[in-house]
Amino acid sequence: MAYMVGLDMGTTYTRIWTQEGGIVLRCPSAAAIDSETHKLVALGAKAREMLGKTPQDILAYRPIREGLVSEFEVAARMVRAMFQNKQITSTFNRPVVLMATPYRINQVQQLAAENTVFEGGAKAVAQVPAIFAAAAGAGLRVSSPRGSMILNMGGGISEVAVISSGGIIAAHSIKVAGERLDSAIINYLRQRRNLIVGGPTAEELRVTIGTCDNSLDRGSMKIYGRNARTGLASTQEVFSSEICEAITPTLGAVMKSVSTVLEDVPPEVASDIYDYGLMLSGGCARMPGLADAIHKATGLRVTIARNPRDCVINGLGRLIKHPELWGTALEYRLK
Ligand SMILES: Nc1ncnc2c1ncn2[C@@H]1O[C@H](COP(=O)(O)OP(=O)(O)OP(=O)(O)O)[C@@H](O)[C@H]1O
Ligand SMILES: [Mg+2]
Structure with a gap:
């Protein structure tokens, strides 16, 4: 074989x-x-x-x-x-x-x-x-006629799909995932703090203190960057509430993607999804507050997959x- x-x-x-x-x-x-x-x-x-x-x-x-x-x-x-x-x-x-x-x-x-x-x-x-593949790897019953919904949010793209009977009924992809959130952080720090940082620093901030729930305080982190006015090296303390403020508008596109797919499915399938909820996978699935934010935006019950980063493989x-x-x-x- x-x-x-x-x-x-x-x-x-x-x-x-x-x-x-x-x-x-x-x-x-x-x-x-x-x-x-x-x-x-x-x-x-x-x-x-x-x-x-x-x-x-x-x-x-x-x-x-x-x-x-x-x-x-x-x-x-x-x-x-x-x-x-x-x-x-x-x-x-x-x-x-x-x-x-x-x-x-x-x-x-x-x-x-x-x-x-x-x-x-x-x-x-x-x-x-x-x-x-993400749905199959997250343990969803992909060949059952019952509709199930999944959102996989990786580094470069986020994809949402409703799956039933071994196929995709409706799906949506957007180029908003980890990296776009990092760009939002870079722009925010430049505008609000006059601080220029690169992608790796923005990612470190997002993973270490990032949240999309402003009532969730993950503390702060000291980072090194360059002052946008003077061009000199600068160290500043950045707070999790700032990361939340920086990424929330960008994350709105992901919420909208989920709603778009929900609107695209027949009512019987939508009712399955309201009963069983949405599975969340991909590297960004573990971002604190994300599951709750999706729940608040869409009304769906959200479950984070086991080993979300490995669902596709x-x-x-x-x-x-x-x-x-x-x-x-x-x-x-x-x-
Ligand atoms: N604990 C964590 N909290 C928040 N984000 C995380 C965490 N661990 C990894 N990530 C983010 O997950 C992203 C990578 O996810 P994943 O490995 O699913 O992407 P990928 O499959 O390489 O990309 P894509 O599927 O978009 O092509 C990165 O942006 C990374 O910052
Ligand atoms: Mg991926």
Whole structure:
């Protein structure tokens, strides 16, 4: 039997699932390449640390943006190296890969994703919507005729779907997730504090003291940045209430996405969803106050999935073992 592998190439993290090992890799989606020799000089966490601070002859990339392949060659090199490191590919061994891609991805984007994985060393590739995999991985009964709803909020995109009988009844994707929240924090600090900070600092603030409930105090954090007026280094203490104020308007788009999908489903399905609630997955699911904020905005009962960050990759594993969960046959394309 073919060697089957699950691949979730996310904006922030790439995850790999294999039949023997389960989740064998969780690694930042980043790679650094020597511009002269074209050799891969760093992968994953090491490459991410190099972003924006490499010497001239080394280029550090994040090849996945908003859930899609944006730097084809780098993405292919990254996948190839990850497959080789985990002994998934070798001279005589090429896997069959089930990969997760965003909902409503166009044909060009689909081909880019597929070719990335072929270049990475796969023998055959099939794509399944990441939001469906997330539902399967969160333990929802995806093949039951009862409607269930899921919101997966990652680093680059948030997707909402209502799933029933092994398919997607209604779904919505928006490019508002962790990174957009970080941009909102960067803009806020610049405007209110005259402080310039970069993406990693904004993310640290969001994860450490971030909340979307202003009655929830997560304390404060001292950060280093640059004064926007003087250009000099500056240290300031930032409070969780400020992060809440900075991200709340941006999060409104995610709430609206949930409401849009709810409006799109037939009344019988909507009633299932009001009975059983919404499952929340993805790296942002654990942000304090998020589940409550969604409840307040939509009236839905919200459950945070177990291991929310691994729902998509666990779902791919579940679909590899039980392909019948996805109502239509998975289309594996050969290279
Ligand atoms: N404990 C936490 N609290 C809040 N946010 C978190 C936490 N842990 C991780 N995150 C955020 O989760 C995001 C990454 O989530 P995830 O791994 O699901 O994304 P991804 O799959 O790489 O991206 P995408 O699915 O959008 O392409 C990052 O923005 C990160 O800051
Ligand atoms: Mg993801």
